[in-house]
Amino acid sequence: MCQYCMTHGHGQVWYKNALNYARQMYKLRKREGAGDPRQKELDPESQAGLILAQAVEAKTADPQRYPELKKMANRLVMQTSVGQVVTLQEAMDIVDLASPIALMSCVCRKMTRGKVEDDERSYTCMGLGIGMFKWDRWPERYKGGVEFVTPDQARDWLRKWNKKGMMHSIMTHGTPYIGGICNCDYPDCLAIRYRLDYGINQLIKGHWVAKVDYEKCNGCGVCVSRCQFGAVKKEVTTGKTNIDMMRCFGCGLCETGCKRQAVTMVERTTLPGMRGVW
Amino acid sequence: MVRMMWEDAFSEIPRSIPRIVWSMDRCPTPMACKKCLEICPQAVFMLITVKNQKFVETDVNEPGAYAMHPLFRDKCVGCLDCVRACPAGAINIAFEGEGD
Structure with missing residues (x-):
């Protein structure tokens, strides 16, 4: 079972638990007794x-x-800040749990590619909760301000970035307080990079894994181009897509990109071999 | 896009990790240019916001407000695209044993 569900889920999936978006959870304490x-x-x-x-x-x-x-x-x-991959559907459900919802600029993209997102068309990050009211304290972080949106607008925005090929993850701001939803890709996203290239678990795999239905797959390869984790390949021998479920992070980009519904998202805990893979 | 998390074969041969030096004297305003950030195939560089003040937006043209740090230099392949792209000649990359 997902460790965060055990410690912060209160009997359900931890990011479906409204308590983890609540105002009183919003705290990030300084580490005491740090030597330097x-x-x-x-x-x-x-x-x-x-x-x-x-x-x-x-x-x-x-x-x-x-x-x-x-x-x-x-x-x-x-x-402090740990992420977990969520599917588009889960991300769209989350925006009903937290308030306010604000679109904002991605800090990773600025750091790794120098990309400045300073208007509502370019924002790729979503801030959740009470902290967003204080955005103007840090104009360098929130270039061009933030855009407060309704849950429906937020869902349209999530669909837009999903279509372009970004995967979604929730990010904590002082765990278990969930402070936002990121739209990520490799190598811009630092969390994905730390995890894939350096074995630092800032990004936890999601509750789902992708599985190909060989009957429906025609090997068009759209899913291959959408995977940000290198889990999807075109298997030339069979002429179909092959997904390494051990490498899959469960973002569902291959599923949302497939025109033949050949990819199904399977719940991780229903597969004995996947239960402990996060 | 297939990326394998493979371990290097022939691991007894030490892998050459470059020494990458970015000079703030030559490039005082990296955020105003960012060519190295954009061109690197391995996304080796990381932009550090040196000046981050409450209620004040940092000016990209202010010398010393931002710095470039080659944090992921272990991924550098030595193509030197960044060295060629840099208008200020501020990046120096040296692989051990490849002449300095």
């Missing part, structure tokens, strides 16, 4: 960012310290 005085001034997310950078650097430069730093980074991201 400069680190004390940083917010917890920046502190985690520093450890993450150290772990990334150590992977090749200092392999001996890498496992230890990776462990530390994993612990920190779990406490």
Whole structure:
């Protein structure tokens, strides 16, 4: 079972639990007793960012310290900002649980590709909850402000980015408070990169896995181009798509892109071999 | 797009990780240009916002407000596209044993 459902689900899927969007959950405490005085001034997310950078650097430069730093980074991201992949349908359900909903710019894309999203047409990130009212404190983070939207507008916006090929994930802001829904792709998304390239679990696999129906698949390959995790390939021998369910993160992009409904999303927990794969 | 999370075969041969130096003296306003960020096939660089003030928007043309950090340098293949794209000549990449 998903660890976050066990600790924060109260008997249901944790991101379907309205409590995890509630105002009183919105808190990010500074880490006490951090040795470096400069680190004390940083917010917890920046502190985690520093450890993450150290772990990334150590992977090749200092392999001996890498496992230890990776462990530390994993612990920190779990406490501060951790993501889990959700399907389009789940993301569209979530916007009914949280309020307010605001579209905003993606911080990863700015950092990795220098992309500035400063109007409502380019925003690729969605902020949820009470924190969004305070966006104007950090104009550098929220370039061009934020766009408050209704749940229906938010659903249209999610569909738009899904069609373009972005996968959705929820992101915590002081776990278990869920502070937003991201639209991600590789390599722009730092969470995907940390997970795939450095083994840092800032992104947890979703509750679903994709499975191909070989009867319906005609091998057109649209799904191959939509997978952000390298799990989908065209198997030339069979002339069909092959999805490695172990590599699948369950975003459902292959499913929403398939014109023949040849991909079905299967609940992870119903497959004995997938239950422990997150 | 197929990406394999494979371990290097021949792992007894040490992999060459480049030393990447970005010079703030030569490139004081990276956010105003960002050519290296956009061109890198491996997305090696990360933009750091040095000046992040409450209630004040950072000016992209202010020297020293942003910095470039080659955080993912272990993924650098050495194509040198960024070196060629940089109008200020601010990026220096050196692989050990490849001449300096």
